[in-house]
Amino acid sequence: MRTRRAVLALLVASCAAPALSQEPRRLDIQVVGGAVAPTQRVAKAVRGETLLLRVTSDRPGALHLHGYDIELALKPGVAAEATVTLRAAGRFAAYFHAADEKPSKRHGPALFHLDVLPK
Numbered sequence: 001m002r003t004r005r006a007v008l009a010l011l012v013a014s015c016a017a018p019a020l021s022q023e024p025r026r027l028d029i030q031v032v033g034g035a036v037a038p039t040q041r042v043a044k045a046v047r048g049e050t051l052l053l054r055v056t057s058d059r060p061g062a063l064h065l066h067g068y069d070i071e072l073a074l075k076p077g078v079a080a081e082a083t084v085t086l087r088a089a090g091r092f093a094a095y096f097h098a099a100d101e102k103p104s105k106r107h108g109p110a111l112f113h114l115d116v117l118p119k
């Protein structure tokens, strides 16, 4: 019980002060059928923070984070990762591009938005 409480306290501390941590904060995104759960549609971060973006997908394709121009190749069963230091504040849209989609296809709705708040 004591251990459990200590772990909880640690979790709370690391969530409350992401900008002060030197370790990248992990942002897990699960793409299922080309979409994410409603709770993952907006991710919040603070400028200056370093994120470890970790993405899984049940379909092959790519995740494209506009603005930061990060493209992650996605293969089912393999987590794709990118580390990014957030130097620009604003709202950035991420899209899922299916492996079989035509290159000319225009973007549909965003997979999720990354809100980077100025300090």
Ligand SMILES: [Cu+2]
Binding pocket: 064, 095, 107
């Ligand atoms: Cu795109």
